[in-house]
Amino acid sequence: MAPTPETLTAERILEATEEVLRRHGPAKATVVDVARALGVSHGSVYRHFRTKAALREAVSKRWLDRTSRALAGIAADSGRDPAARLRDWLAALFEAKRRKAGDDPELFATYMVLTDESGGAVAEHLADLVGQLTRIVRDGVESGAFAVPGPAETEARALFHATGRFHDPCYAREWKRPGVEDEFEAVVELLLRGLAAR
Template sequence: MSPAAAEPLTPERILETTEEVLRRYGPAKATVVDVARALGVSHGSVYRHFPSKAALREAVTERWLGKTVGRLEEIASDGAESAPSKLEAWLEALFDAKRHKAGDDPELFATYTVLLAENSGVVEAHLAELVEQLGRIIAEGVEAGTLDVPDVPAAARAVFDATGRFHDPQYAAEWTSPTISREFEAVTSLVVRGLRA
């Protein structure tokens, strides 16, 4: 038995290995058999956790997107900061997370860009979660009197859409521009000023 096979086969271990296989082979060539081989198990063992290749790809996409959500939730739930400060911090954390994903591992980022197109339900749920976090921050500001917004859900969606250049993967090539930080600060400042009471 290989050392890899001696470890218990868990969904998390399968997803970690799938990410490595995707990095190595790309989304077009990576197979469940490749994942199983890297784990030292049969492909049937992988299918016991994920019933199809599509389910595995969906789960690994969801895991990748979820890595961003935790830090953003911490900011959205911070009771010590004012809503305008949280809004700025949240937008900055989202932009930083996306830039790191694109810059730290460009091959894997390109792979996930392909997977995102395949998994629209996962992407929609992720975007809805992000907009919901923004909505909570804005609602908190309205309640505290620091933000003046007549329709919180519409404002949350508008903020997300207005800052899309700084988190939508289609703009990743622009994130290395020497002026991108200034441009981000200008947009964020304008958005927050527009919501202030």
């Protein structure tokens, strides 16, 4: 039975949109397709998302937020050693991005297109990730585990960029290469040695 407009939620629309994008791709997927998948009129979808662009931005944000939420617990665990937290956080980011690229390549390709369109969602996501890294670096400095020359946020941003090859989607093809895990470990070890208090 088709849902009534009262039971139609933004979350249900986003779930349906994700399925429609998986089936049709970003070039062919329409709001009408999403409405059809939900058994409602396209006007019902527009009551939740005023434009197709707003719907696509919300889908991108939802996708990016999954990664942020998965990492937030590691960043917030201030009872653990900062070096271990940093290692785990970077490894979790790498694994999350690899899983997204490898488990559902069609949807990953779709999201690559959508995130190119969704500058606001991407900027917010990157700021959140750098903020999480900043917390780890700041905790490391405060505990005496890390000695950094600049503000924690500057150092966190440098760490994020230094590991970009292992989380920036433009490198997704390289993530399947034999030996990439060893390369990742070598970079992380180098960074941790650089951060360590003497």
